[in-house]
Amino acid sequence: MTDLIVKAAVKEQLADQNVSSDFYDALDSEVADLLADATRRSDANDRKTVQPRDL
Numbered sequence: 001m002t003d004l005i006v007k008a009a010v011k012e013q014l015a016d017q018n019v020s021s022d023f024y025d026a027l028d029s030e031v032a033d034l035l036a037d038a039t040r041r042s043d044a045n046d047r048k049t050v051q052p053r054d055l
Helices: 007-013 021-044
Strands: none
């Protein structure tokens, strides 16, 4: 699986929190699912362009 998230950006966003090492894999999986769903919606609407409304 390709890393879809940038760990440094997540750490910066969650600056006041500790982040467990397995959190990144779980977040990456959630993002992959979100992208797959958005792709299905754009395909269902006969579009090649994924748009915010597909989220």
